Amino acid sequence: AELAEKGLTANGPAEPRSLMRRVSTVLTGLLPEPRRVARFVADYAADPDGAYKGLVDELLSSPHFGERW
Structure with a gap:
């Protein structure tokens, strides 16, 4: 609703390569x-x-998960 009020639209789903990169980097x-x-x-x-x-x-079971927290 807020986006529409400001004349904005949400981005579509990420491509698989981008999705994997984002999830891996975050976790x-x-x-x-x-x-x-x-x-x-x-x-x-x-x-x-x-x-x-x-x-x-x-990724949640990876030994790298949570190292930076």
């Missing part, structure tokens, strides 16, 4: 390895929700 503080990005993109094409949930679970 671990690290950029993902290129091989992992390629696997996520392939998984995302087949099952977007499953790929995203799997990625988040993987």
Whole structure:
């Protein structure tokens, strides 16, 4: 509602590569390895929700999760 009042629109969903980069950076503080990005993109094409949930679970169980908190 506030966006519309100001004549703005929300951005659409992020592309899989950008989504992975953002989630990885937020949860671990690290950029993902290129091989992992390629696997996520392939998984995302087949099952977007499953790929995203799997990625988040993987990053939350990473030893790098929470290091910077």
